[in-house]
Amino acid sequence: MAGGELTSTYGTVVWDGIGTLRIRYGGTPLRTRLGERTVPIEALRAVEVTDAGLQFVLRDGADPLQSVTQPVELYEFPGVDRALAEEIARDIGQALVRRDVPATASTAWLVAPPPAPDRIEGRDATLTVANGQLTFEYHRSAGRKKKALGDPWSVPLADIADVEWTPAAGLGARGHLRITTAATSGVRPKPQHDPAAMLTRRAAEADALFFAARLLTRIRP
Known part of the structure; x- marks a missing residue:
């Protein structure tokens, strides 16, 4: 697969078909403030497609934003095209295997936090x-x-x-x-x-x- 783009009520997810996700958030004031984030495949543990939509499961310790926001799930994308979501999930799953990405906790942050004042x-x-x-x-x-x-x-x-x-x-x-x-x-x-x-x-x-x-x-x- 060359990649794909999914539109959700919480934004747009773009998979480049190689090893990078670009997420353009929207749908709520908080997610809109997040803007666009880049998530390397090394930050992922799994991808799941359910009746609710598409969900990316990150490795522990990969994203500092997720580490401090347990009540808010930033990687759930409801209302997507299920057939396309399953195709993207399958392709990402194969990429995880090819790259031998471990499911264990990351020893370093892999997703940059948004800019913040001191x-x-x-x-x-x-x-x-x-x-x-x-x-x-x-x-x-x-x-x-x-x-x-x-x-x-x-x-x-x-x-x-x-x-x-x-x-x-x-x-x-x-x-x-x-x-x-x-x-x-x-x-x-x-x-x-x-x-x-x-x-x-x-x-x-x-x-x-x-x-x-x-x-x-x-x-x-």
Whole structure:
């Protein structure tokens, strides 16, 4: 197969027939902000075609954006032409075998994160990356529990073990960006009380997601 192009309600997927996917996102504000991303076949573990559509299954550790967005599936494409989807999936599957791409976790990032600033403002804090540290500057609205570790509170990037981003889900819900360190307790407070979390602004959720993905690549180069 020479390649193919699939149109979905969540964007367009172009397979070059050799070893590269180009995804032009659309359909939702977040996906539209993502624009176009390039995914090498080495980042894939499998391709599945279901009644819902086409889904790419990435290897763990291949895409920092996916690593921080577990509640949001960025590689599902509903509403595609099933016959063409099956043809592309079959061709990609054969390419995975030819290239002997392992199904194990990737030891390096294979998909670049979107550009992100070094500073982002949330509902209760502002986060800044500078001089090898992540600094939380809490807003006046933040309570005493939030400021328990100091205000501002800085943590070396080398001490950050993980980064997560959770979108706001439902009316009145609040999304958040949160880090985990070696000192993090197994039982965590709610994000609005957690010193290591920032409540995100609904209008800037994509910015928080991009910041989180970029931060993850800094702590796991």
